[in-house]
Amino acid sequence: MRRARNRGTSRTPLALLLPALLGLLFLVLPLLGLVIRAPWRALPGQLTSAEVWQALRLSLICATAATAVALVLGVPLAWLLARTEFPGRRLIRALVTLPLVLPPVVGGVALLLVLGRNGIVGRWLDSAFGITLPFTTPGVVVAEAFVAMPFLVISVEGALRAADPRYEEAAATLGASRLTAFRRVTLPLIAPGVGAGAVLAWARALGEFGATITFAGNFPGTTQTMPLAVYLAMENDPEAAIALSLVLLAVSIAVLAGLRGRWMSTP
């Protein structure tokens, strides 16, 4: 293996190297552009302004809350998909992963029609509990969790499939209930997978735009997260938009770098 790799680098055909470098440039250049065009001198002022701080704080809180929701609901869902057999499981699995490929704005429309004041569920929530989700901070969490949870489910399901079920069976023969076996044996076994899924979900929630602006609206301090602030800043203050984008870029790079080192590295 090692020998082949060593030889390969010295003999990379130009026909592959050229498009590969172009591809690299294509992906990295826009990000470089952001860094080059950044108003570095005005940056400290931009980043410490109350509005930016407000949007950043809200983004961090909502993304973390959305990840918590995804963990509480997503881990059991992943377990259901990986460890049980029931009719229609493949269909359910496809539906669970749908938000991965669905345009987020479509998700936002769907959420608005179901959980809005006049939605099937939303109407009932409003009349029975006086809860309306659109235009509220919990609404942002709902929108972000909808888009981010599939990332966690996929990751945890993969970890569960890779984990040997015989450990659980052994625990069961020793008298542990299924829940205890899950909690004491399975969960520690798949912890890295859960961690990776949670970080991915968190990063996805942090960057969520379409579903949030459609379902939760845009109001500073309540529902205006960083991506929304970037979008509106771009309309009249591109410098502020660049500054905000840099923050999101830095956070995303940190997350991916952390993931790569811990969980995604391949031998």
Next chain:
Amino acid sequence: MQFSSRTRTATIALAALALAGGLTACGSSAKSSGSTGGSASSSSSPAVSGTVNVFAAASLQDTFTELGKKFEAAHPGTTVKFNFGGSSALAQSIVSGAPADVFAAASPATMKTVSDAKDNASDPKVFVRNTLEIAVPKGNPKHISSLKDLTAPGVKVALCAQQVPCGAAALTALKAANLNLTPVSLEQDVKSALTKVELGEVDASVVYQTDVKAAGGKVDGVGFPEAAKAINDYPIADLAKAPNAAGAKAFVQYVESPEGIAVLTAAGFQTPSAASSPAPSAS
């Protein structure tokens, strides 16, 4: 159950629209090389052909779509393509090099973004004006009759963000009325603000008179006196880097022609000359 039937109608309408859109797209590309001579109107303009890309404020969507069709009929061989959106976002994309021929903005301020970048071929001209109105769900369930009613507790209001003209105008009107209003959302263009009223998610929104009219009875409009202090001027200009300069000039001419103005006034826009105060120059 009312909900599900409404969704079904919407789905069917959407499908029909997509189909119609596909068909017209095919039709127009097939006849794009038609003859240009002998058109009834605008005999003075040079022969125009090809595609005219028009960037226009979201509030112009219905009228300009109609004007586009009429323009295509008057100038066989042309296709008018529209990019509707918030004026500020459109201005930014023009300045960033979007291939636009014509820009019709909902405010002189957003047109200025383009003028400042020297992207106008000619001086922008105000062609219509628009007045604000409060849009409320059908039947006005919260009994809103004035701007002040919007500040009542328990009334959910969506405004346009102040970066877009309808938001700037709404802010001017609220200031004129000395009101402090906290909306639940600041929408990125006037149409999305109106949609939130149509869906019943908010109790009111401040939009243009023309949008209420275009909603065709799906929402009710409530006029308010402070609107007179926040009338929006709509400037139009052909663009310096227009890929289709002749087409751009012809389209601007058509919008300003009596025929074009008739379509706009029928939708509720006012002409600059009809207003009592002189229209401020856009430059």
